[in-house]
Amino acid sequence: MTDANTPAIACQDLWQVFGPGAEKALTDALARSGNDADAASKILRETGYVPAVQDANFDVKEGELFVIMGLSGSGKSTLIRCISQLLDGTGGQIRIHGEDIMTASKQRLIELRRKKLGMVFQHFGLFPHMTVLDNVAYPLRVQGVSRKERLKKAAEVIELVGLEGREDRYPRELSGGQRQRVGIARSLVADCEVWFLDEPFSALDPLIRRQLQDEFLEIQAKLKTTIVFITHDINEALKLADRIAIMRDGKIVQIGTPTDIVLNPVDDYVREFSKDVAKGQHARVASVMHQGTEGVGPDDPGLRTDMTLDAALAHCMELYEPVPVRDKEGNLVGMVNPADLAAALQVEEA
Amino acid sequence: MTALTDAPTTRVRLTVGTQAALITLLVGAICLALEPVAPWLVKWPAAWVLPATDWVGSILTTVLTTMKPVARGFSALMAYPMDWANFVLNGTPWPLVIGIVTAVGWYLGGLPMAALGFLGLSFVLASGYWSESMNTLALVAVSVPLALLVGGAIGVLANEFPRIKNALQAVLDIMQTVPTFAYLTPLLLLFGFGPVVGLIASAIYAAPPMARNVLLGLERVESEVKEAAVMAGGTRLQQLFQVEIPSASTQIMVGVNQCLMAALSMVIIAAVIGGFNDIGWEVLLTMRKAQFGEALIAGMVIVVFAMVIDRMSGALATERKRYDTRVVWGLLGFAVIFTVAFWTRLPVPSDLTLLDPVSDALDNGLTEFTRSNGAALDAFKNNAMFYVLLPLRIGLDQAVLPFTWGFAWTTNMSLGLFLAGAAIGAVLAWRGNVTGGLMVLIGFGMLETGISNLPWPFVLTGAAALGWVAGGPRLAIMAAGLLSTILISGLWDRALLSLYLSGAAVFACAVVGGLIGLLSAISPLAWKIVRPICDMLQTIPLFVFLIPVLMVFQIGEFSAFLAICAYAIVPMIRYTRHGLVNTPEEMMEAAIASGATQFQIMRDVKAPYAAPTILLGLNQTILYAFAMLVIAALIGTTGLGQSIYLALGKADIGLGISAGAAMAILALVADRLVQGFAEERRKALGL
Structure with a gap:
């Protein structure tokens, strides 16, 4: 079923509407609006329904780290719960490795969750009556793995998240950071292929958050699973993501790489987010480079296409003439006007 | 509520509350004025009464008779575990029982709990009521697992199938308001005389708290914990039994605790049907023979059991330290060795008369006390009766x-009374509080007429008016509609009598309990003293309250009134204090920073903030008062409680169930009205 081109996750026309008889209401609304998502949402709202996710369309590639970002109430948590089938989507399709999971049987879903899916929760969702070891081993327990084997596997994952020595503690005896490590370990114990993380670091204080982000990236480099990661923090999204989807009021307003989001926001809402971002740290020289080298100045500060704007600017503080840019191999590929560099870093006026 | 305490405005406005009070006043006045020409406006004519009681009786008798063979079979079946539990508890040598309870106490709560178990059971042993106590315990031991199983299953099912949840919660609500005695009559017909009736009744009575707490616990499991179990790939059964139920264990243990206490309370109440030599029967018997010393000792035995069971099962619901299990084994070992070593010399518990001198002394002391203070006690009782209770009643x-x-009451005095009421009302109205003025006038009218003589249109209108103000038209229709069923079924007079006695008790509890709560909120020292008393009063099974009041004031309405007050005052104290103490710190700081005095903070900040909580306390007090009212029928009250008790004696199902339903209706209407006001207050405060 899976080949190299099948996306790990594919969402098509996905809707999640809350309210009694939501499915029929959605069909009616779409029919009345001629399949126009915005108009249909408006109709739904006016009739007392809550369209929490509206017509979401995106693919997540195998091994990709896909971040969904938005403010609270934007529908991002609902969206991840649709994809993980904690909520039955109201309309549309979700395929995981090509398999439509919206129509999957209960039995098949249980199987999928046992073998393929893992999830980490904002408030950890740890079982209060189990020790760290039992918590982590629980996904294996429901599969009927023998106690000895599952504890061995759990101990391995506990070591991966750096909690060795705390196996016999109860969740209430751990700090927030340690608790989330348990949550991460539990979601990894069954070797998932698709990993859902619902604001995993939002409940932690900033220092612990950064530390866990770094460790998370290390784990990801080792495991290379496909990841859907929810956050409300633009800096976290930019730091971790291969691609970012930005949600607002149930709608995905932009999907793009971190650089896209920062430099080419589609509307004021997205621009508002990137306002807080130190752009120079995320945008690359390539994004402001001109093709061709006509009129390039005499100085060569050694700019590369993959340099951040901050680094590039530091190299040409004293220069006013356009300077040449080279790619990784050192070939001359274009030029940049230092004034453009500075201009790109300006905070845009709303 | 807002309407009733409307801030003074110079312009006269007809708020909902004012209109409601005005209509009620007019209806009452018209009924009273027309009484000479149309007496049916005051008293519902007997000719208009539907024989609903008989219908209920004949229908239920038919239904129950068809169910009888099954029930009798079940009864025979239950006899096995009962006999078995009896055999085990009575057959086990008493040092072993004491040893086991002490060891369990140590395991659950360390030294204090072990001491409680040891001293408590030693007292039981010394009292000579050991075997009666074991009989009671045997009933509890069989009924509680039954109640836990049924209640737990109901709770889990309600959680699994949201569709039946609301219906189920309504049923649980009603079961809580139906008086305990009312269960007994149909059970008597179904299962026949004997301990099994007590067993079933206590299982029925004890299952709802378990169901409620299981449902509550399961609902309160964090959604992410539930989701984590789903995402781990658990089947629904795995999610439920491996994650959700264990996560809810604390709340479920609260349910177990309440279930145990309810079962014990009901087992003791069920003693009134007799046929089983248990401790409740012993209390009843000694009370009837006016052997109050013995009754008190037997009552103390019940209290000891209640305390031991309550504190030990309560320890299950709190996060506890782990105590050294070696001590447990040591205690058990010691008990075994003690039993074996003194096997031939162990006294038979029933022969123990260590406390007989105490009960004799109590009896003599009591006789002496009543003889020397008889005049003062009588004066106290008579004053309360003549100047407060009787005027309220008639x-x-x-x-x-x-x-x-x-002196004799004359028409002029009536006129004077109404004039005084009108004057006070007018002053209030002039100061802007029209509703308050009208209420004063209504109050004076009720004082003149007496609650049991109130015209029925006035009561119905009044209930509907309160419902309207508290919760809108639906509540108004519900209140008037439910009360009308009592009216046409011919139980109206008795219902008014019940209303009068519980009303008087609730009023007394509200005033005294509110003041004690206020005092406890102000002074931590007072709370230190009041709190253990409250804990104690809430642990004591209903039945035991009758003993001390009976000892001092004999059979009669006043004793019943005191017993009801003693039981129903606790929630008022607790909720008042809780509401006053838990004002948010920020609000207090804002008031202090504005320069408010202690009194101003209490009046302007704490009291308004606490109002919804205090109203909930009042609500609990009302329900408690109704519950006790029926039990108090044992020592002489009139009204519905008495009817239920009489029906039990005559096995008159129709009367028993109808009167029980009428009590439940009164409680339900009062509950909804007060809840309505509390809800309205909460909304007004934005809580």
Whole structure:
């Protein structure tokens, strides 16, 4: 079923509407609006329904780290719960490795969750009556793995998240950071292929958050699973993501790489987010480079296409003439006007 | 509520509350004025009464008779575990029982709990009521697992199938308001005389708290914990039994605790049907023979059991330290060795008479006390009866007699009373509080007429008016509609009598309990003293309250009134204090920073903030008062409680169930009205 081109996750026309008889209401609304998502949402709202996710369309590639970002109430948590089938989507399709999971049987879903899916929760969702070891081993327990084997596997994952020595503690005896490590370990114990993380670091204080982000990236480099990661923090999204989807009021307003989001926001809402971002740290020289080298100045500060704007600017503080840019191999590929560099870093006026 | 305490405005406005009060006043006045020409406006004519009681009786008898063979079979089946539990508890040598309870106490709560178990059971042993106590425990031991199983299953099912949840919660609500005695009559017919009735009744009575707590616990499991179990790939059964139920264990243990206490309470109440030599029967018997010393000792035995069971099962619901299990084994070992070593010399518990001198001394002391203080006690009782309770019941116009007050009530006095009421009302109205003025006038009218003589249109209108103000038209229709069923079924007079006694008790509890709560909120020292008393009063099974009041004031309405007050005052104290103490710190700081005095903070900040909580306390007090009212029928009250008790004696199902339903209706209407006001207050405060 899976080949190299099948996306790990594919969402098509996905809707999640809350309210009694939501499915029929959605069909009616779409029919009345001629399949126009915005108009249909408006109709739904006016009739007392809550369209929490509206017509979401995106693919997540195998091994990709896909971040969904938005403010609270934007529908991002609902969206991840649709994809993980904690909520039955109201309309549309979700395929995981090509398999439509919206129509999957209960039995098949249980199987999928046992073998393929893992999830980490904002408030950890740890079982209060189990020790760290039992918590982590629980996904294996429901599969009927023998106690000895599952504890061995759990101990391995506990070591991966750096909690060795705390196996016999109860969740209430751990700090927030340690608790989330348990949550991460539990979601990894069954070797998932698709990993859902619902604001995993939002409940932690900033220092612990950064530390866990770094460790998370290390784990990801080792495991290379496909990841859907929810956050409300633009800096976290930019730091971790291969691609970012930005949600607002149930709608995905932009999907793009971190650089896209920062430099080419589609509307004021997205621009508002990137306002807080130190752009120079995320945008690359390539994004402001001109093709061709006509009129390039005499100085060569050694700019590369993959340099951040901050680094590039530091190299040409004293220069006013356009300077040449080279790619990784050192070939001359274009030029940049230092004034453009500075201009790109300006905070845009709303 | 807002309407009733409307801030003074210079312009007269007809708020909902004012309109409601005005209509009620008018209806009452018209009924009273027309009484000479149309007496049916005051008293519902007997000819208009539907024989609903008989219908209920014949229908239920038919239904129950068809169910009888099954029930009798079940009864025979239950006899096995009962006999078995009896055999085990009575057959086990008492040092072993004491040893086991002490060891369990240590395991659950360390030294204090072990001491409680040891001293408590030693007291039981010394009292000579050991075997009666074991009989009671045997009933509890069989009924509680039954109640836990049924209640737990109901709770889990309600959680699994949201569709039946609301219906189920309504049923649980009603079961809580139906008086305990009312269960017994149909059970008697179904299962026949004998301990099994007590067993079933206590299982029925004890299952709802378990169901409620299981449902509550399961609902309160964090959604992410539930989701984590789903995402781990658990089947629904795995999610439920491996994650959700264990996560809810604390709340479920609260349910177990309440279930145990309810079962014990009901087992003791069920003693009134007799046929089983248990401790409740012993209390009843000694009380009837006026052997109050013995009754008190037997009552103390019940209290000891209640305390031991309550504190130990309560320890299950709190996060506890782990105590050394070696001590447990040591205690058990010691008990075994003690039993074996003194096997031939162990006294038979029933022969123990260590406390007989105490009960004799109590009896003598009591006789002495009543003889020397008889006059003062009588005066106290008579004053309370003549000047407070009687006027409330039959009104000043009938209660004021030369015999009681020293003079006769005249029409002029009635006029004077109404004029005084009108004057006070007018002053209030002039100051902007029209509703308050009208309420004063209504109050004076009720005082003149007496609660049991109130015209029925007035009561229905009043209930509907309160419902309207508290919760809108639906509540108004519900209140009036439910009360009408009592009216046409012919139980109206008795319902009014019940209303009068519980009303008087609730009023007394509200005033006294509110003051004690206020005091406890102000002074931590006072709370230190009041709190253990409250804990104690809430642990004591209903039945035991009757003993001390009976000892001092004999059979009668006043004793019943005191017993009801003693039981129903606790929630009022607790909720008042809780509401006053838990004002948010920020609000207090804002008031202090504005320069408010202690009194101003209490009046302007704490009291308004606490109002919804205090209203909930009042609500609990009302429900408690109704519950106790029926039990108090044992020592002489009139009204529905008495009817239920009489029906039990005559096995009159129709009367028993109808009167029980009428009590439940009164409780339900009062509950909804007060809840309505509390809800309205909460909304007004934005809580």
